[in-house]
Structures are given as C-alpha cells and as structure tokens.
Amino acid sequence: MAAVSPNAGGPIMLDGVPLKIRLERAERMRKVKAVGLILPLFIFLMVTFAIPIVVMLMRSVENPEIVQVLPRSAAAMRLWDGEGFPPNEAMQTFAAEVVTAKAAKTLGKAAKRLNYNASGFRSMLFKTGTKLERAIEKEGEEAVLQGPEMLERFIDIDKRWGERRYWSIIRQASPPHTAWYLLRSVDRDYDENTDIVPISEDQAIHVEVLWRTIVISAVVTLLCLLLGFPIAYLLGTLPTKQSNLLILLLLLPFWTSLLVRTTAWLVLLQNEGVINDIAIYFGLWDEPLQLVRNRMGTYIAMVHILLPFMVLPMFSVMKGIDPYHMKAAASLGANPVSAFIKVYLPQTLPGVGAGVLLVFILSLGYYITPALVGGPADQMLSYFIAFHVNTTVNWGLAAALSALLLVCVMIFFAMYQRLVGVGNIRMN
Amino acid sequence: MAVAPYATPVEKAWYYTFRVICGLIFFFLIMPILVIIPLGFNPVPFFTYPMEGFSWRWYGEIFGDSPISILWQRSMVNSVVVAICATLLATILGTLAALGLTRADFPGKPAVMAILISPIMVPIVVIAVGMFYFYAQVGLVSTLSGIILAHTTLGVPFVVITVSATLQGFDHNLVRAGAILGANPVRVFRKVTLPIITPGVVSGSLFAFAASWDEIVVVLFLASTEQHTVPRRMWSGIRELLSPTIIAAATMLIIISILLMFTMEWLRRRSERMRGLTPS
Structure with a gap:
C-alpha cells in the first residue's frame, strides 16, 4: 500500500494515507465486523443442525x-x-x-x-x-x-x-x-451378479410412497389455492380497517398449534364426532361415515393447517395492486371477467407462486397430521423415515429415505429461492 | 369494496355470492378451533353436542394431584423452561446475525442466508432424526439441554427473518450521527439501534417461542418421559385414548396462541403507525 504514488489515489488524508485506501480499509473493517456478528449463529447451526444431518445422511452409504x-x-x-x-x-x-x-x-x-x-x-x-x-x-x-x-x-x-x-x-x-440403501430407497436391489434390478413387487413400497407424498402435497396445494385465492382477494381489496379485523380469523388458526388443530379435526370427524352427528340429525346420511383415518381426513386437516401459508403471501401481493388498474380496464371497455383475467390475475402471480411453492414444500415433509388423521395407506415419506428409526432400527434405510425427501424439498426450495429470494421471506 | 351503485344485477349477485363463499372459507378456518373448546367442559367423555352439563372435571385431571396430573404438570414446566431458554438463545444469536447480514455485503452472503433460514425448510423429521443420531453420540438425548438446543435451531430463522426485515428500513446515517456526537459503538447500539429494531426483535422472539411451544416431532425423538412437553403428552393421549383432558390442554394452548397473536398484531400495527404506513 505504501508503494502507491501520492497522486494516483486522489485526495490524501492528514496522516499521508490516500482517502481511497482509508475507505477500503474502513469497508474491510465493516465486512469483518459483519462476519463476526454472523459467526456465532453460523457455528451454532453447524453444530446443532447441519453436521448432525450430514452425519446421519452419511449412514445411507456406510456399510x-x-x-x-x-x-x-x-x-x-x-x-x-x-x-x-x-x-x-x-x-x-x-x-x-x-x-x-x-x-x-x-x-x-x-x-x-x-x-x-x-x-x-x-x-x-x-x-x-x-x-x-x-x-x-x-x-x-x-x-x-x-x-x-x-x-x-x-x-x-x-x-x-x-x-x-x-x-x-x-x-x-x-x-x-x-x-x-440408496437403491432400496427407490425400490432397486443388486441381483446375484451385482447388477441393479427392480425388487419384487410385493416388497416394492418406497417409490409408491414417494409418489403418494407428491400426490398428497399436490392435492393439498391445489385445494389451498382454490380456497385461499378468494379470501386473499377479499382481504386485499377491502379497506384496511375491515381487512385488519378479518385477518385475525386467518391468524388465529395460523398461531394455533398444529397438534391442537389436528386433534380438533380428529374430534370433529370421528364416527361419534360432531360432523357425523349433525349430518345424521339433518338426514344427510344415515350411518356414521368414515371421515377420519383415511385420505379424506388427511386432506381436510392438512388444507386447514396450510391454508394460512397460502393466503398470507398472496394477500401481501394483492394489497399492493392498485385498484385503479381494474377501473381503468373497465373504462377502456373490458368486462369484469376479462379485466380480472388480463389485468388483475397476472399481477397476483408472484404471490400465488410463493404461496403454492411454500405450501407444497411444507406438505412434502408432513408427518404428525397424516400419522394422526390418516390411515395406513395415507402415510407419507416422513412416516417411513420415523418408522425405520423407531421400529426396524434400520439407520441406513432411514438415512437413504431422508436423502430422498431432502432432495425433493431442495429442488422446490431452489425454485422458491429463485422466485421469492430467501432474504425476502416475510411473516405477517 | 362496497358494491357500486351502477353495478348490473349479475355483478350484484356475484358480489354477494363471493362474500358468502369467503364466509364459508373463514368458517372452515375458525370452526374446528371454536367447536372443540366447549367439549372440554363436558362432564361425560363424549365428543359431541348437545353437552350434558358443565364441569371443570377434565381441567381437574390436569391441575389435580393424581399421578396423571403430576405428569401433565411436569410437562407444563418442561414446556415453559424449554420455550423460554430456546427463545432467549434464538433471539440473541438471531439478532446478532441479522445485524451482521444487513451491515455489509460479503461474498457468499446468499448462501449464508440460505443456511441460516434452512431449519424452516428442511423437513422436520429429517432434522429430528439427524439430531437424534448425532445427539445420541454426545449424550444429549433425553436431556432438557438437547431439546433446548434443538428448539433454538428451529426458532432462530424466524428471528433472523423478522429482524432483517426491520433493519432493511433502518437508516445507517443514524448510527453515524450517534458516532459523530461522541457515543461509542455500544452506546449507539443501546440508544439508537436497539430502540428502533425492538419491535422486530420482539416479534421474532414471539415466533421463536411459538415454534418451540408447539414443537412435537423433535421432542418425540429426543425426549424420554422425564422431558415430555405438553404437546408430547397430548400426543401420547391422542394415540392411546382420546380423552377430554386432551381438549382441556388444547384449549389452554389455544388461549396462549390468542395472546401471542394479539401481541404480534399490536406490535405490527404500532410499527406501521410509527412509520406512518397506515392509510386512513
């Protein structure tokens, strides 16, 4: 630094150091301080979170x-x-x-x-x-x-x-x-010549479970979108005073414990539960219907739990859409439907995309809700990971299935990051 | 969005249909939470209406002195201890990191941010299984400290996100002004930065508290009976025999959720008001 000729770096400070270098030094200090502030949390997460998961995932290839x-x-x-x-x-x-x-x-x-x-x-x-x-x-x-x-x-x-x-x-x-173990997690095996072959059909289960996990997540996401869009639109277009009141109805379930909401649906949907009793009282059906411990119960409870995660990002985007756009479209002769589709809908897409990806990512990892309100045929990948840890104590397979689930989530998380940016995740 | 005076009959009909649809969706959201609360006061162990009277019987099972009540009470103490410790740790670590993240750009910042946020995105079972496997080797399984560390991890992203969001609107010239006026960095932090970011810190810590308070999967793997929290106790109850005691416990959790929610809303509106963002 001392070799810099005096007139190359612009103005020179009183102590003889060019301003540019002083600024660079100050900037470097800022960076060092910033890293120093982040470091404690970074180390903490490495030790309590990242290393444990990596060590566990390594089990999938250890023999x-x-x-x-x-x-x-x-x-x-x-x-x-x-x-x-x-x-x-x-x-x-x-x-x-x-x-x-x-x-x-x-x-x-x-x-x-x-x-x-x-x-x-x-x-x-x-x-x-x-x-x-x-x-x-x-x-x-x-x-x-x-x-x-x-x-x-x-x-x-x-x-x-x-x-x-x-x-x-x-x-x-x-x-x-x-x-x-990784082969087994996608229902493949070595034969006696160490060639990779599909395992027999009566043993094959994981591909079906992976497919089921994706189907359940997709259906839940779609249902959340169908139910979430109208109320996000309503909240986004109402005056702030009214929407502030209505949003409490959305935030109460959001803040209520997942286990409490799952329990509530278990109580409501069981054979001797409130919904069956009311339906029989009004003659909608005669015998108690099996509403829980099956796919139906899983969908109802999961949609209920994830709906706020769909509505909140859509609402925050819709709130920012200028209502005069729709009025302008109308005054230019568009009927309400085409104005909505051509003017309003495209502006909501960032919120819709964020909500859809968020709900989908969260559903992929669901464990508690399907375990309590689903039947044996509605259990998702998470259930089988826990099963291999707790019941068969097959760590290799549990780790391989974890890797499979993690890869699925990472793909969609990368998309989410592209669309929303991790730094822009907002709550409320 | 009142219906316009010049609206056609079709538009009017759609306006009201739309409101009814939204009403039904809100009903779907709220109904299950409200319907179960009274069932915790039913004197008989049935989960349907009409109720046969009113009794505190099931709350008595939690707060009494039978062996089961003692398990419930111990789980409450555990829940409170874990949630408070995890919240404190998460708030301190998360706030410092958020300050660092907004202070300067450095290479790899998006990657670091992604790692700090990842505990909310990685499936909870994968986290729990990983912690169980690793913590078992260092003797942290079946200890409260293990659960506190795990819950801190789960709560910390919320603190990072909310505090970073608050800091994005923060004018760094205020810090420079403080320094010019002769305050040392610690004093500037206490007198200038902290008061401005406090709402963000508080809401982040409330999120972290809720994350720990509701958490069940990690506890399922890491806790033995000694460390059971309220959700873990509920889980055993739901799996074995669904009794109204579970609903009584659920009702208490709902009340705490409501308190958390109103505090958050109050904080949010206060900060909006202070920043002059609230339109009429």
Whole structure:
C-alpha cells in the first residue's frame, strides 16, 4: 500500500494515507465486523443442525457391520470376482470368523445386516455357527475349518448355502461403503451378479410412497389455492380497517398449534364426532361415515393447517395492486371477467407462486397430521423415515429415505429461492 | 369494496355470492378451533353436542394431584423452561446475525442466508432424526439441554427473518450521527439501534417461542418421559385414548396462541403507525 504514488489515489488524508485506501480499509473493517456478528449463529447451526444431518445422511452409504464383525472374510469376499461360488479359502475364513464372532456375541450385528437383504439370513447364520461349533467339538478344529470341500459342509448345514444369492449378498455387504440403501430407497436391489434390478413387487413400497407424498402435497396445494385465492382477494381489496379485523380469523388458526388443530379435526370427524352427528340429525346420511383415518381426513386437516401459508403471501401481493388498474380496464371497455383475467390475475402471480411453492414444500415433509388423521395407506415419506428409526432400527434405510425427501424439498426450495429470494421471506 | 351503485344485477349477485363463499372459507378456518373448546367442559367423555352439563372435571385431571396430573404438570414446566431458554438463545444469536447480514455485503452472503433460514425448510423429521443420531453420540438425548438446543435451531430463522426485515428500513446515517456526537459503538447500539429494531426483535422472539411451544416431532425423538412437553403428552393421549383432558390442554394452548397473536398484531400495527404506513 505504501508503494502507491501520492497522486494516483486522489485526495490524501492528514496522516499521508490516500482517502481511497482509508475507505477500503474502513469497508474491510465493516465486512469483518459483519462476519463476526454472523459467526456465532453460523457455528451454532453447524453444530446443532447441519453436521448432525450430514452425519446421519452419511449412514445411507456406510456399510460397517461385516467389515467390523468379520473383517478377514470381508477382505476375502471383496477379492472374489463374483463368478460361481467364493473360493474355498474364502469360505474357510468365513467359517472360522463366524465361529469366533458367535463366541464373542458379535455375530448378531452382522446377521442383522445380512437379514436386510434376505429375510431368514439371520437364523441361517446362527444355525451355521451352532452346527460348525458342534462339528469342531466332534471332528476337531482343523478338520472342519481347513476342510477341502467347504461348500459341501455349508450345504449340509443349510441347503440355502447352495444358492449363489446368499454368497453374493455377503460379498455385497463386505465393502465399507455401499449404494445398496440408496437403491432400496427407490425400490432397486443388486441381483446375484451385482447388477441393479427392480425388487419384487410385493416388497416394492418406497417409490409408491414417494409418489403418494407428491400426490398428497399436490392435492393439498391445489385445494389451498382454490380456497385461499378468494379470501386473499377479499382481504386485499377491502379497506384496511375491515381487512385488519378479518385477518385475525386467518391468524388465529395460523398461531394455533398444529397438534391442537389436528386433534380438533380428529374430534370433529370421528364416527361419534360432531360432523357425523349433525349430518345424521339433518338426514344427510344415515350411518356414521368414515371421515377420519383415511385420505379424506388427511386432506381436510392438512388444507386447514396450510391454508394460512397460502393466503398470507398472496394477500401481501394483492394489497399492493392498485385498484385503479381494474377501473381503468373497465373504462377502456373490458368486462369484469376479462379485466380480472388480463389485468388483475397476472399481477397476483408472484404471490400465488410463493404461496403454492411454500405450501407444497411444507406438505412434502408432513408427518404428525397424516400419522394422526390418516390411515395406513395415507402415510407419507416422513412416516417411513420415523418408522425405520423407531421400529426396524434400520439407520441406513432411514438415512437413504431422508436423502430422498431432502432432495425433493431442495429442488422446490431452489425454485422458491429463485422466485421469492430467501432474504425476502416475510411473516405477517 | 362496497358494491357500486351502477353495478348490473349479475355483478350484484356475484358480489354477494363471493362474500358468502369467503364466509364459508373463514368458517372452515375458525370452526374446528371454536367447536372443540366447549367439549372440554363436558362432564361425560363424549365428543359431541348437545353437552350434558358443565364441569371443570377434565381441567381437574390436569391441575389435580393424581399421578396423571403430576405428569401433565411436569410437562407444563418442561414446556415453559424449554420455550423460554430456546427463545432467549434464538433471539440473541438471531439478532446478532441479522445485524451482521444487513451491515455489509460479503461474498457468499446468499448462501449464508440460505443456511441460516434452512431449519424452516428442511423437513422436520429429517432434522429430528439427524439430531437424534448425532445427539445420541454426545449424550444429549433425553436431556432438557438437547431439546433446548434443538428448539433454538428451529426458532432462530424466524428471528433472523423478522429482524432483517426491520433493519432493511433502518437508516445507517443514524448510527453515524450517534458516532459523530461522541457515543461509542455500544452506546449507539443501546440508544439508537436497539430502540428502533425492538419491535422486530420482539416479534421474532414471539415466533421463536411459538415454534418451540408447539414443537412435537423433535421432542418425540429426543425426549424420554422425564422431558415430555405438553404437546408430547397430548400426543401420547391422542394415540392411546382420546380423552377430554386432551381438549382441556388444547384449549389452554389455544388461549396462549390468542395472546401471542394479539401481541404480534399490536406490535405490527404500532410499527406501521410509527412509520406512518397506515392509510386512513
């Protein structure tokens, strides 16, 4: 900086430093201070939010079980080219490690992992361990574990060992990383030649669930748009005094807890609930109708919960539309319908787009409401993520499904960011 | 938007039809919340009208001294503690970050903003599962601190958004004026910046409070019975046997929502008035 010639930088301050450099310095200080103010929150979110999610998502490609429990077999299986059956030495190693792991009580972990690929693998592995132990007692360790015909021995223990499928499953579970969970999250699997194939139809569920998640979100978004547009229009065109009053009717549900609103619909819609009773009293239908724990209940409750998120962005755009535009259109001879379509509607589109994307993004991740007012056939991706964490404790699959859901949300969030800009998200 | 005197009969008919349609939609929005409140005072455990009398029985189940009441009361204490701690943390961290975000442009600012906002966009189950997995390894599962940290994360974007919005209309010459008049930066912040951004800070913290107060999914994963909050207790109740006690608890939550809503509205209108934005 000192090398700058005095007359190149414009005016020079009293201390001999050119003004331009002083300004740059001050500007840099401002930036440093700004970053310093953001840093605490940034670090906080990294530690409590971003890193946990990334670590969890990593589980979808991690494959530690076989490597940890049967390390030498895993190495031997990785060397096997996948043709025919594994070489005899690999089978010897495998037999020895199964016996050791069973004695060390770590076999369960490997068995659980292999059972994900083929149910029944767990019991087969434990049975194999027990029979090998007995054979060692009878024939001696060397005779069993150094045997020349290991495959025969395995088939004697359980004839399923004669199927190549089981050996290739062990091979596929042997590397420390795998794409298998990600494949399963879109209903694909490796066959015995490690080619990617669709899984059998009775097992395929996730693509259907993903499709269902998108359909439910789309229907909810459409219904919210249909119900939200009229009231946003009404609020946007009323004088402020009246709209301020009416908007409270919109904000009360907005501020009311999601769980409270879901409970309210459960109470209203159940067979002995208020709506069935009233309808039967007025003779609309004779028997209590099943309104809840099905798709209908899910739609009603979700639309009710998400409607304010649709109305608020549309309202804030409509409030800014000059009412004289419509009057001008009318005075130029447009009838009210064509004036509305050609003049008013195009101006509302930013609000409509923001509302539609927001409601769609929020619906994709819904869990509580479908879990309480939906039936088994109305559960969305979130439900299955929670299911694999809580019930099957299959972290790999839960992480893969999370990644799938996250990718869907990110695509629409990127669109939302294009349209609205994250910095421009407003509340109220 | 009164109907114009020169409107044709068709326009008049449409005007009233439209109002009726809007009325029905507002009815749909409000009805479920209002209809369940009285059912919490029904002396018998049925969820329909006509009610068979009036009783405080179900509120007694919450505030009494039976084992279930004690669970309810503990969940209320937990809810309050978690919400207040999370709100304080979120408000401080969020306000500082918003000040930084509006102070200067720096490379990667949109990306940083997107990260700070992402807790409201990432599906809550993904957040909860990620936290459960990670917090389990550092011993934060089944602790109130774990839930407080999680709820701070969920509430912080609201603070960042509202405070940044308030700061967008903020005239930085006021800070320079303060400095010229001899105040140090801390004094300028306390005497000039803070009073101006307070409404934004308060509304942001109310949003953060509501986010924690209503939250259930993270609590489902991170809390054991000791740390149950009111929504978590309601969840068990709804899953097992829907009893009017749940409605009594829901009614209390609704009352708190109403209080929060009116405070927000009052703040919003006050700041509009002060900025002279309210048209007649």
